[in-house]
Amino acid sequence: xxxxxxxxxxxxxxxxxxxxxxxxxxxxxxxxxxxxxxxxxxxxxxxxxxxxxxxxxxxxxxxxxxxxxxxxxxxxxxxxxxxxxxxxxxxxxxxxxxxxxxxxxxxxxxxxxxxxxxxxxxxxxxxxxxxxxxxxxxxxxxxxxxxxxxxxxxxxxxxxxxxxxxxxxxxxxxxxxxxxxxxxxxxxxxxxxxxxxxxxxxxxxxxxxxxxxxxxxxxxxxxxxxxxxxxxxxxxxxxxxxxxxxxxxxxxxxxxxxxxxxxxxxxxxxxxxxxxxxxxxxxxxxxxxxxxxxxxxxxxxxxxxxxxxxxxxxxxxxxxxxxxxxxxxxxxxxxxxxxxxxxxxxxxxxxxxxxxxxxxxxxxxxxxxxxxxxxxxxxxxxxxxxxxxxxxxxxxxxxxxxxxxxxxxxxxxxxxxxxxxxxxxxxxxxxxxxxxxxxxxxxxxxxxxxxxxxxxxxxxxxxxxxxxxxxxxxxxxxxxxxxxxxxxxxxxxxxxxxxxxxxxxxxxxxxxxxxxxxxxxxxxxxxxxxxxxxxxxxxxxxxxxxxxxxxxxxxxxxx
Amino acid sequence: xxxxxxxxxxxxxxxxxxxxxxxxxxxxxxxxxxxxxxxxxxxxxxxxxxxxxxxxxxxxxxxxxxxxxxxxxxxxxxxxxxxxxxxxxxxxxxxxxxxxxxxxxxxxxxxxxxxxxxxxxxxxxxxxxxxxxxxxxxxxxxxxxxxxxxxxxxxxxxxxxxxxxxxxxxxxxxxxxxxxxxxx
Ligand code: HEM
Ligand code: SF4
Numbered sequence: 006x007x008x009x010x011x012x013x014x015x016x017x018x019x020x021x022x023x024x025x026x027x028x029x030x031x032x033x034x035x036x037x038x039x040x041x042x043x044x045x046x047x048x049x050x051x052x053x054x055x056x057x058x059x060x061x062x063x064x065x066x067x068x069x070x071x072x073x074x075x076x077x078x079x080x081x082x083x084x085x086x087x088x089x090x091x092x093x094x095x096x097x098x099x100x101x102x103x104x105x106x107x108x109x110x111x112x113x114x115x116x117x118x119x120x121x122x123x124x125x126x127x128x129x130x131x132x133x134x135x136x137x138x139x140x141x142x143x144x145x146x147x148x149x150x151x152x153x154x155x156x157x158x159x160x161x162x163x164x165x166x167x168x169x170x171x172x173x174x175x176x177x178x179x180x181x182x183x184x185x186x187x188x189x190x191x192x193x194x195x196x197x198x199x200x201x202x203x204x205x206x207x208x209x210x211x212x213x214x215x216x217x218x219x220x221x222x223x224x225x226x227x228x229x230x231x232x233x234x235x236x237x238x239x240x241x242x243x244x245x246x247x248x249x250x251x252x253x254x255x256x257x258x259x260x261x262x263x264x265x266x267x268x269x270x271x272x273x274x275x276x277x278x279x280x281x282x283x284x285x286x287x288x289x290x291x292x293x294x295x296x297x298x299x300x301x302x303x304x305x306x307x308x309x310x311x312x313x314x315x316x317x318x319x320x321x322x323x324x325x326x327x328x329x330x331x332x333x334x335x336x337x338x339x340x341x342x343x344x345x346x347x348x349x350x351x352x353x354x355x356x357x358x359x360x361x362x363x364x365x366x367x368x369x370x371x372x373x374x375x376x377x378x379x380x381x382x383x384x385x386x387x388x389x390x391x392x393x394x395x396x397x398x399x400x401x402x403x404x405x406x407x408x409x410x411x412x413x414x415x416x417x418x419x420x421x422x423x424x425x426x427x428x429x430x431x432x433x434x435x436x437x438x439x440x441x442x443x444x445x446x447x448x449x450x451x452x453x454x455x456x457x458x459x460x461x462x463x464x465x466x467x468x469x470x471x472x473x474x475x476x477x478x479x480x481x482x483x484x485x486x487x488x489x490x491x492x493x494x495x496x497x498x499x500x501x502x503x504x505x506x507x508x509x510x511x512x513x514x515x516x517x518x519x520x521x522x523x524x525x526x527x528x529x530x531x532x533x534x535x536x537x538x539x540x541x542x543x544x545x546x547x548x549x550x551x552x553x554x555x556x557x558x559x560x561x562x563x564x
Numbered sequence: 565x566x567x568x569x570x571x572x573x574x575x576x577x578x579x580x581x582x583x584x585x586x587x588x589x590x591x592x593x594x595x596x597x598x599x600x601x602x603x604x605x606x607x608x609x610x611x612x613x614x615x616x617x618x619x620x621x622x623x624x625x626x627x628x629x630x631x632x633x634x635x636x637x638x639x640x641x642x643x644x645x646x647x648x649x650x651x652x653x654x655x656x657x658x659x660x661x662x663x664x665x666x667x668x669x670x671x672x673x674x675x676x677x678x679x680x681x682x683x684x685x686x687x688x689x690x691x692x693x694x695x696x697x698x699x700x701x702x703x704x705x706x707x708x709x710x711x712x713x714x715x716x717x718x719x720x721x722x723x724x725x726x727x728x729x730x731x732x733x734x735x736x737x738x739x740x741x742x743x744x745x746x747x748x
């Protein structure tokens with residue numbers, strides 16, 4: 006992964022010093038609460054239900070073993086022994102003390118990490134495909150481009166106080182695994198007819214209260230100009246985005262208000278001034294950044310016979326390999342997903358010991374590196390086929406080998422009411438109740454690929470709109486209820502789900518999911534995924550079944 | 565409590581009234597006080613001829629509210645010695661873009677002053693966007709705090725981006741060759 010040079014390190018060190026001084030002035034009463042809030046947010050520090058929450062940046066999901074051990078140490082020393090992977094590939098700690106945060110940032114800086122711009126109305130962590138650099142369907146490796154965007158957006162003096170937060174994702178593969186269509190800017194690496202490299206640029210995607218799929222504002226921006234083009238977008242947004250109402254402040258609202266053609270025209274006008282200016286990228290700069298990733302050089306290996314034999318004879322191993330092992334572009338290697346969705350655990354949680362143990366797995370089997378995914382799991386990008394059995398056994402020993410990647414129990418969930426002050430309802434217990442209901446592996450395999458996403462309120466941290474089944478916590482007269490959508494999806498044909506009808510009490514949710522699944526199983530064609538069945542037959546049959554099965558909620562009689 | 569301001573990296577006295585248009589007041593008929601003043605864009609536009617000599621001498625400067633288009637002053641940049649851009653709240657970042665445009669696109673060379681909610685933790689960003697004068701609200705800092713706040717201007721010594729202050733991005737400004745490893 007990317008290695009800092011002295012300038013990268015200096016910028017992070019200077020940030021640590023700056024924030025330590027800001028915290029000192031705040032605690033001394035020199036900075037008011039209102040003045041400190043945006044400063045701490047731009048260092049990833051929220052005040053949530055029980056304690057501060059610290060969100061640490063994991064640039065486009067890349068982590069090495071040394072960093073994982075530091076995270077384990079932080080979890081053990083400053084938190085309650087665990088951390089959490091977020092839907093934007095970052096790491097969150099739910100229990101640090103404000104007073105300890107400068108010390109935590111100092112520890113992170115020593116392993117080339119930080120919490121810069123992980124919250125606040127600024128450009129956030131850039132996200133990408135967790136299989137970048139190894140995916141078989143990749144056109145161009147997005148990581149050097151992500152790093153270039155990361156550097157450009159870090160402490161950009163003009164764009165630190167935008168109308169609202171701003172998220173950028175980069176895709177370089179045929180199948181988009183970075184959900185670029187729900188980002189403020191989605192950058193899609195493409196080649197034009199002449200074979201030149203550039204970016205298709207999408208703008209204005211986002212979930213939250215007003216979910217919108219991003220639209221194309223430029224079909225092809227040459228790679229040399231991409232920072233100039235992004236600067237043009239950001240300047241138009243910074244000057245003209247709404248600031249009177251936080252719910253209408255995202256760039257998606259500006260794009261909708263102006264319409265895509267007018268928005269694109271304004272960006273082009275700004276871009277005309279910036280084009281070929283000093284921020285224009287050079288081949289030398291791309292190569293310099295790319296060379297700092299120090300990727301292992303892999304040459305093709307013989308297919309491993311022992312691995313294949315084991316697949317045939319060991320059902321448990323075969324189940325894991327089928328769901329958690331992915332094709333690698335180099336023969337004899339594979340990518341492995343460690344599941345952070347065992348039953349009964351908050352999706353995406355890792356204990357301090359697991360951080361250390363994952364670091365050991367990375368060192369032993371994966372060239373010392375891992376990636377976090379927006380589905381809240383962990384990827385070992387390059388593992389020798391010959392090592393898969395041993396890796397599986399080691400991962401099982403630490404509880405990270407649940408063979409459920411992409412299955413119904415691989416649920417994406419926000420922290421919800423157990424942690425978050427904004428929540429209407431709890432999320433994690435719903436995820437756990439669904440996992441309890443569907444605990445038969447054979448049945449899960451039979452149901453096949455399906456994504457359930459849960460958010461505790463309309464801020465949509467759990468991406469419920471793009472879940473095949475989306476679950477949203479709502480407040481009904483002070484009680485926790487859940488609204489259900491189906492038909493959402495991420496990826497190349499991203500779509501927003503449709504609400505199936507009135508919301509449900511928590512206790513009804515496992516039955517609701519069962520009814521949806523039963524409908525699918527009854528009506529599916531051979532080898533048809535849940536989402537494809539929904540697309541083919543629409544919401545109606547699902548809705549009918551769910552509400553027919555539903556036990557009316559009766560008030561208990563007074564006796 | 566201080567009513568000093570920062571100019572070109574030094575704390576200095578700078579007495580200057582800021583004229584504001586109260587609700588219902590017309591730019592054409594308010595009295596512009598004598599002496600050093602900042603007047604709103606609307607007053608400048610309505611009374612340009614009358615104020616021209618005072619502007620040339622630097623006695624009168626013009627201030628723009630956040631969101632007012634700097635292009636409105638494009639024809640006056642040879643005349644004006646001082647333009648101020650207002651931050652209604654420090655979290656309202658429009659004036660960073662306005663400053664950048666005034667300096668880079670329109671080539672304004674005079675004093676560019678940040679007024680309104682101007683706080684030390686934004687000094688670094690403000691100076692990089694081309695502000696050479698920073699005017700915190702009177703009384704926000706003590707003299708000693710303002711002196712201490714000068715350090716914030718240099719919070720980041722080699723930023724990544726090109727900006728008004730650093731015309732080149734880091735990759736063109738410095739040699740970032742492969743020999744510059746950090747010790748792991
Ligand atoms: C517990 C503390 C948290 C708080 C207070 C919080 C708050 C918020 C708020 C207010 C928004 C809406 C912003 C907007 O619409 O512009 C939001 C969006 C979002 N949050 Fe969180 N969040 C928290 C935790 C998390 C966690 C743990 C994750 C990941 C699992 C997460 C991922 C996201 C994502 C991906 C969005 C963006 C949805 C979109 O594109 O609009 N958040 N969050
Ligand atoms: S979706 Fe709502 S409840 Fe869940 S973490 Fe985000 S703000 Fe909190």
